[in-house]
Amino acid sequence: MIRFFSFLGRTLEDAVRGTGQSVELLLVASLHVKDAWKRRRFLLEQLYTCGIRPLPVVLVVALFTGMILALQTGIELDRFGAKDRIASIIGLGLCREMGPFMTALILTASVGSGIAAEIGTMKVSEEIDALEIMSIRPESFLVMPRLVAMAIATPVLTFVTDVVGVLGGCLVSATRLRIAPEQYLKHVVESLSQDLTYGGLPKDLYTGLAKAFVFGVIIAVIGSSAGLRASGGAIGVGRATRSAVIQSFVLIIVVGYYLTSLFYT
Amino acid sequence: MDPSPATPAAPDRAPPADGDEALIRMVGVHKSFGKKQVLRGLDLSVRRGETFVILGPSGTGKSCLLKLLVGLLEPDAGEVWVGKQRVDHAHQRVLWEVRGRIGYLFQSSALINWLTVAENVGLPLAEHTRLRPHEIDRRVDEYLAKVHMLQSKYQMPAELSGGQKRRVALARVLAGAPTIILYDEPTAGLDPVMTANIAALIRSVQREFGVTSILVTHDLPCAWEAGDRVAFVDGGKVVHCDTTEKFQHTDHPAVRNFLSGGRSAGSGAPR
Numbered sequence: 399m400i401r402f403f404s405f406l407g408r409t410l411e412d413a414v415r416g417t418g419q420s421v422e423l424l425l426v427a428s429l430h431v432k433d434a435w436k437r438r439r440f441l442l443e444q445l446y447t448c449g450i451r452p453l454p455v456v457l458v459v460a461l462f463t464g465m466i467l468a469l470q471t472g473i474e475l476d477r478f479g480a481k482d483r484i485a486s487i488i489g490l491g492l493c494r495e496m497g498p499f500m501t502a503l504i505l506t507a508s509v510g511s512g513i514a515a516e517i518g519t520m521k522v523s524e525e526i527d528a529l530e531i532m533s534i535r536p537e538s539f540l541v542m543p544r545l546v547a548m549a550i551a552t553p554v555l556t557f558v559t560d561v562v563g564v565l566g567g568c569l570v571s572a573t574r575l576r577i578a579p580e581q582y583l584k585h586v587v588e589s590l591s592q593d594l595t596y597g598g599l600p601k602d603l604y605t606g607l608a609k610a611f612v613f614g615v616i617i618a619v620i621g622s623s624a625g626l627r628a629s630g631g632a633i634g635v636g637r638a639t640r641s642a643v644i645q646s647f648v649l650i651i652v653v654g655y656y657l658t659s660l661f662y663t
Numbered sequence: 664m665d666p667s668p669a670t671p672a673a674p675d676r677a678p679p680a681d682g683d684e685a686l687i688r689m690v691g692v693h694k695s696f697g698k699k700q701v702l703r704g705l706d707l708s709v710r711r712g713e714t715f716v717i718l719g720p721s722g723t724g725k726s727c728l729l730k731l732l733v734g735l736l737e738p739d740a741g742e743v744w745v746g747k748q749r750v751d752h753a754h755q756r757v758l759w760e761v762r763g764r765i766g767y768l769f770q771s772s773a774l775i776n777w778l779t780v781a782e783n784v785g786l787p788l789a790e791h792t793r794l795r796p797h798e799i800d801r802r803v804d805e806y807l808a809k810v811h812m813l814q815s816k817y818q819m820p821a822e823l824s825g826g827q828k829r830r831v832a833l834a835r836v837l838a839g840a841p842t843i844i845l846y847d848e849p850t851a852g853l854d855p856v857m858t859a860n861i862a863a864l865i866r867s868v869q870r871e872f873g874v875t876s877i878l879v880t881h882d883l884p885c886a887w888e889a890g891d892r893v894a895f896v897d898g899g900k901v902v903h904c905d906t907t908e909k910f911q912h913t914d915h916p917a918v919r920n921f922l923s924g925g926r927s928a929g930s931g932a933p934r
Binding site for chain 1: 730759770771773774790791
């Protein structure tokens with residue numbers, strides 16, 4: 399019994415400490431965004447890693463998500479003679495929730511785990527210590543470029559997911575539900591244009607992109623923080639990577655809920 | 664002169680009086696990792712411009728001692744001084760300042776894996792100077808030539824052998840223009856020829872740049888070649904310290920046992 403409470407206490411302590419370190423890391427790395435120009439080469443490399451490399455996966459997942467959504471929803475709507483609504487459902491569903499959420503999950507698995515593993519390996523092989531001894535802050539040298547790259551790449555990839563998902567839905571609507579592509583796309587644009595704000599930008603689109611921005615920051619910070627806390631060789635790096643993926647997944651869902659309630663209530 | 668007697672930790676942060684122009688001092692340092700007590704009141708004093716070798720069995724806290732000097736670890740008790748600055752529990756700003764004067768050669772070399780050899784060596788210059796890229800490049804060539812690694816300038820660390828990595832790491836250390844260099848097992852895992860090369864390099868760096876060095880090693884030929892004085896750490900303390908020549912002929916039982924590889928009759932308990 400004592401062991402159980404001891405384990406519980408240690409787990410809670412680790413969780414609180416980890417959260418504190420992640421928040422501190424976010425603040426310190428944000429302060430070093432001013433170094434972005436100086437580290438533009440690393441930043442571009444990270445933009446490639448975070449924004450271009452996951453693109454094929456994002457495209458495939460987005461296309462098939464749009465297609466599945468159209469197929470599942472369209473068949474049901476067709477039974478009630480409301481298949482015309484399919485375009486609105488896909489457009490709004492993707493832009494508001496599914497686009498940012500799916501993109502964030504793909505990036506957590508592909509980029510967030512990579513960030514944790516890279517920085518974790520640097521930590522256990524004393525490269526982080528070497529940077530500190532050279533008076534180079536890892537928050538500026540390693541974390542900031544990843545943070546900025548993810549904050550830029552996630553909304554961009556989310557926009558790509560939205561567009562490709564809508565096109566996937568269009569494909570299924572045209573072939574299986576016999577809705578003309580022009581009519582489908584017109585309905586998508588109409589449904590998104592119902593709530594225009596800030597210079598004519600559809601609210602459903604920009605709230606989705608804002609969510610994606612926050613998710614990008616979460617993935618970069620959680621991955622970096624887990625990597626910087628890695629210890630104990632290859633096992634420690636594996637543990638850090640696993641923990642980064644799980645924490646990011648959970649945080650994305652929880653934060654996603656609160657952002658939705660902030661934007662739509 | 665060493666080991667100097669442990670003195671109680673001073674309540675203020677004034678450097679301890681020392682007549683030997685000590686650049687580095689550790690006074691009564693204790694350090695534990697969990698239940699394992701690694702350092703137990705260690706005293707150490709390193710003079711300006713000398714190469715100070717630390718020998719001792721594995722697990723006696725030799726590498727830990729180096730990390731305490733640069734503030735990568737904090738002692739549980741005792742004082743750590745570099746020049747006139749107290750490093751233990753120091754503010755981050757003080758640590759940055761102290762680290763600016765120290766170069767650290769890691770056992771693993773700790774080269775940044777995704778940077779080329781030239782970028783690794785030029786890193787301290789790119790970060791802390793306003794030199795133009797061509798000037799950094801010129802200096803990188805200079806430091807790489809000193810360690811005979813100019814031909815590998817555009818290679819990645821993964822393409823280098825262990826000895827080559829150490830030499831590149833040493834070039835990176837030199838690029839930071841340190842006044843103190845800490846070597847953590849610089850010859851570990853290297854063949855005898857490469858070991859002799861590294862030892863000669865350490866000696867030549869000390870002569871050419873006048874740096875103060877601490878060399879942690881298990882390698883006796885390297886210690887004799889590079890060191891001015893040698894300390895033997897055992898049981899978390901410096902148990903014997905002398906000039907390199909006298910150290911080799913000491914009668915201290917634990918040292919004799921270590922030097923003879925545990926074959927010395929009547930020496931301290933074998934490990």
